[in-house]
Amino acid sequence: MELGVYAVIAVAVIVGVAAFARKLGVAAPIILVIVGVMLSFLPGVPKIGVPPEIILDGLLPPILFAAAISVPLTDFRRNLAPIAGLSVVLVVITAFAAGFILFTMLPHLSLAAAIALGAIISPPDAVAATSIGRKLGLPPRVLTVLEGEGLVNDATALVLLRTALAAALGTLTTPWAGVVDFFSAVVIASVVGLVVGFVSVWVRSKLSDPVLDTALSVVVPFAAFAPTEALHGSGVLAVVITGLYTGHAAPSRFSAQARISDQINWRTIQFLLENGVFLLIGLELRTLIADVENPEVLSVWNAVGLGVIAVLALMVIRFVLIVPLILGLKRRAERAERSVLREWLMISYYRDHPVRYRWQALRKQRAERRYERHRSDLEEYRQEAIDGKGGVVLGWAGMRGVVTLAAAQSLPNSIPYRPQLILIAFTVAFLSLVVQGGTLPWLIRALGLQGADAGEDRRLLAQLLDDLSEAGLAVLDDPETAAASTTQIDPEVVERVRQSSYLRAESAWERTLLNDTPQESRPHHVYRTLRLAVVDAERTRLLLERARGSYPSRVLTEAQSLLDLEETRLRSRSR
Template identity: 30%
Template sequence: MTVLALVVAALFVGVVLVGVGDRLRLPWPVLLVLVGAAAAFVPGIDAPELDPELILPLFLPPLLFATAQRASWTVFRLRWRAVLFLAVLLVAATIAVVGATVVWLVPGIALAAAVAVGAAVAPPDPVAVEAVAGPVGMPRRLVSVLQSEGLFNDATALVVFQAAVAAAVAGEQPGVTTALELVWAAVGAVAVGLGAAWLAGQLAGRLTDAVAPSALTLVLPFAVYLAADAVEASGVIAVVVAALQTRQRADADDVEQRLIGGAFWNVVEMLVTAAAFALIGLELRAVVQDAGDQLGAMVADAALVAVVVIAVRAVWMLGVLVTVRRRGSPAGAAPRTAAEAAVLTWSGMRGLATLALALALPRVTADGAPFPFRTELVIIAAGVLVATLVVPGLTLPLLLRALGVREGEEVGRQAEQRLAARARKAALTELASLDRDALGLDDTVGEEVLGELRARFARLGAGEGGPGAGGAPGDDAGDRADHDRRLAALRRRREQWTRLTSLALAAARREVLAARAEPGVDPEVADRVLQRLDVRSLATSR
């Protein structure tokens, strides 16, 4: 089977599995892993040759960009402690403990190689976490912590992974320079991400086609990742920063672009994930074949490492719980209870990044010799992925119910209603402050339209309703002049209705975008309200 046929088949299967998962209320990343693992052993499907150096820049940038667009700078300002403790310190602790465990389990392995596999299994995956945790009623406060962790932990792991691999290839040991590389990786990546976002904004402002800006955002994450890599900065951080800054600079009037871009990136995220799991999963067949009769022992080692990974996260979450309680549970802090600590521990799901990092291990060292213990390291990483994604993904709903850590749909609806009320108030304020003379509303029709709009916005909420009065003009064959006057009045009423509705909806959109950047406002809730306003705005303008 050709590579093109494999990709098409993977995309088709991915779409089907999303539908199956939605119908069976199962997380589709888990189904992808299971189906991908089964497909790897189907006769007649030959795994394509993937260059290890292409795996990370090919799959990570679009997935990180798509996930980061659903967050905001405000969330990270509020969650900086979570980012520090989970995305940096916990990752470092996991790498250290896993590295020591692998050195103990695999006699003769170099420390650098053990650290590399520790970096591969350390970061939970934000795409997997969101796909699993979102639909099962986990409180948004916990989901937000997991998202903040997932967007930046890849950067820490990737810097350590690259330094460890470089040392292993050269036959050296990682040293103090790794810490210095991490600092530069962060600083340089922020500069690259901000610069790229500014350039993209300047270019997008000059594009007249509604689809072109979405195409630009598809190119942007790859360009940012490669630019950061060229200056030896973190491509992961650069992509996340570019996505956050691009979202922050969004214009309230970019209605069509926002709707197209949102749908576009939802499709990209799903298809890229499906293709990545399928193609990378097929690579495991060769790894398993290389293991031979040692496969059982390697799987046992992988199971032990998975237990170590979960144990490190559990101990760390208990430490965070103690810290949060001592600080008096500041707004948005998590975990606040032992039950929440257990949920956050069980939600440390590894995903595509773990498998991609493991398969990105080079096949040979600098002197041309095979990379030491590569087969076992890849199997260990794959075992940790299965243990931390498949098992928690299938049991997380049960754990949430058992511990009573669930958030009903009513909570989300109330948050949307509060934000919709703000948007409604902004629309009514805009209608009250209009310059009637400048808008030509000094006639009776204009005042009637304005009064009816105020009543509809106040009664139905921002962006709802339409011109309900003034149906088709009567056809009085005996009085053509009266018919023309009525038709002209109807057209004037329609024009004024559209103009005033557009102004009110624009004020509502600006209010929601401003609220999205405020502390305490969930970006996902703001995006849902904004989407409804965008749809109504687009319908009004047509």
């Protein structure tokens, strides 16, 4: 009974804080942590201690899966170098550097245990940064890098933590064994993640019932996580790979209904779990302070002071390593330009010389595909280059969160200063969220960073819809074949389909070309407004018929579904 009450209160707090945070322009996780801290000291609030397994094994897989399926694989591939630099190289360097600093300050802590704590506090949590960035309009590429870093860095940190703890407990034979363990964990995770992704997508593509599809999708992250961990791989990385594959395959393998259902369900799951964990972080402060059993060895305030030092060290390390990353991105754009030039020369050669053999034709096709892809990549690098201002945001956006506190609580009891180390990790997470996250909006405004050009996006959307309409209308040249009909189709029906196909592109061009015209005067807006008024009147009549009991409930439900679909379509077009 009490658990149910607490769950209701928690959800109410999360929803209320999220709504308030949107109006305030602050990321909800920041406020939730502060609210959690304040609630933890209220009279009558019990001490809260969540076992780390619940977060690492129960909550983290669906959180990462929900984030991964929404990241376009093309964007992830284009930014693989900076993502790998931040989520692997930076995490490893940060873990060793921060660990060495803590090793010099805590005399009874071994170097391996200190590196374990360094691994715990090394991975940033991108939730707060990306939510702020979207609201204030960060450049899309900066957001992609932050999201990609947040997906992969947890895997790096947790594998490094496992290796460091093995060394601290004396079960790691040589440093090379740790290196082998790290790479084997990555390989196992990659294989299992791809296999689970392929199998789950194949099975779900055969399901026509959205309820069954949703039920299966909920267990997919655990299906990737559990066997990978059993094989001593990185379960977190396996979940991310499965999510990336699922998100990439969804448009071609899942039905529209399944994709819409997936989007709503996983956004809801992600919202509740992410924000719930941040609330738990704040609620656990009182318990963490009470767990410091030997303050004469290292007092609470000394532990907090070490946490402050660790936060400052993490900031410096991140900014130092951001500089070569930005320079590397510039060199990568230059290499991409040379690569595109070479491929263009190869294509030009084949255009000027006849193709005589099959292998030449295949080589020409591959060259043309590579050229188109690399040319698109080059345009992306040019238009959305990450400059010094973007680098400053990347450096300041290193807030810690969920994994830091959960991983700290997984430290064995035999590790010296264990309660204090957990408190240090909490201090790092709390201060980075409140200080860096709280000032990130001001920093973005001060730097004058601009997000995607809304006008240009509208123009590109209209252009894309034109291309899609052209491809779609080509089907109407032979309507009988398209409709699998053995009889001739009425030309009026074909024309109705043709005209309805024009509406999307016309509406998009209207929003682009008539952007300065009042919305109320735009033809398509007037059409949608009138159609919504009609749907609203129809729904009123439907409710009246339901009250009268004039029709069977199953018929009323079907009519309600049709009206809901129509209203959803009209409102989505009005955005």
